[in-house]
Amino acid sequence: MARPFRxxxxxxxxxxxxxxxxxxxxxxxxxxDVADAVGLSKAGLLHHFPSKGALHAAVLAQAASLARxxxxxxxxADPGPARDLRALEVLVDVALAHPGLVALMLAPVTDLGAEPxxxxxxxxxxxxxxxxxxTEPPRSVRVVGALAALAVLxxxxxxxxxxxxxxxxxVATCFDxxxxxxxxxxxxxxxxxx
Numbered sequence: 001m002a003r004p005f006r007x008x009x010x011x012x013x014x015x016x017x018x019x020x021x022x023x024x025x026x027x028x029x030x031x032x033d034v035a036d037a038v039g040l041s042k043a044g045l046l047h048h049f050p051s052k053g054a055l056h057a058a059v060l061a062q063a064a065s066l067a068r069x070x071x072x073x074x075x076x077a078d079p080g081p082a083r084d085l086r087a088l089e090v091l092v093d094v095a096l097a098h099p100g101l102v103a104l105m106l107a108p109v110t111d112l113g114a115e116p117x118x119x120x121x122x123x124x125x126x127x128x129x130x131x132x133x134x135t136e137p138p139r140s141v142r143v144v145g146a147l148a149a150l151a152v153l154x155x156x157x158x159x160x161x162x163x164x165x166x167x168x169x170x171v172a173t174c175f176d177x178x179x180x181x182x183x184x185x186x187x188x189x190x191x192x193x194x
Contacts, residue, residue, distance in 0.1 A: 010058075013038050013048055018059045019100030026056055063105045066094050067123035079129045081180045087127045088150070088174045095154035096163045103151060128178075138179075146177035 016037040020029045031052050035045040049055040073090045077083040095102040105124055125132060128143045135143075150170065157166035175181075 010048055011062075013040075013045065013055070014059050014062050015098060015100040017055050017100070018063065018098075018104040021056065021059060022100065022103035026052075031055070059101070059104065063101050064123065066098060066101055067105060067121075067127075070094060071123055071127050074127050081175075081178075084128060084178050084180060085171070085175055088146070088171050088178075091124070091127070091147075091150060092154060092167060092170050092174070095150060096158060096167065099155050099158045103155060142178050146174040149177050150174050 013034065017029070017034045020033055020037060024033075029052075031045060032042050034055065035042045038045065040048075045055075049058060070087065070090045074083060074087045077086065091102075105121060122132070124147065125143065128139075128146075129135070130140055130143045132140065153166065153170045153173065154163075157163045157170065
């Protein structure tokens with residue numbers, strides 16, 4: 001079992017590496033970039049992860065674990081507003097706690113060609129019942145829009161140290177993006193359905 005300090009250090013490295021991989025891509029992120037971001041020397045970083053490939057694999061494994069945790073917490077609930085709301089609540093909590101990993105998980109939502117990260121993103125899309133190859137465009141667009149909003153808003157909340165204050169508003173905004181609206185909010189017809 002890893003010592004608490006080592007585990008905490010590794011989690012910080014993974015979080016920073018994920019944010020850099022999300023922003024720059026794997027090929028354009030160097031070991032030195034990650035080392036600089038976490039305040040280690042290159043040799044110190046390589047003591048934790050022996051190569052850039054090993055670091056990337058660990059980041060993807062951590063992101064996949066978080067995505068599966070979200071899917072497990074949503075469970076076998078029937079598709080619909082209640083499942084979507086639960087999924088958003090869990091995803092927002094994960095995103096607020098792990099902004100770098102969530103940025104990496106959701107980056108392929110806008111670039112579905114991003115290869116190893118796409119597998120992680122596909123798990124997140126499954127939380128909402130979306131298969132990028134078969135789901136009808138209106139649902140796919142709403143889910144991608146909600147996830148993009150979730151990513152941007154949680155990163156902004158985290159950067160501005162507003163995670164607690166913004167959480168309910170982020171969930172409500174993403175729920176609206178899914179087309180469910182909020183109780184008491186004026187309803188408007190979907191322009192595609194009129």
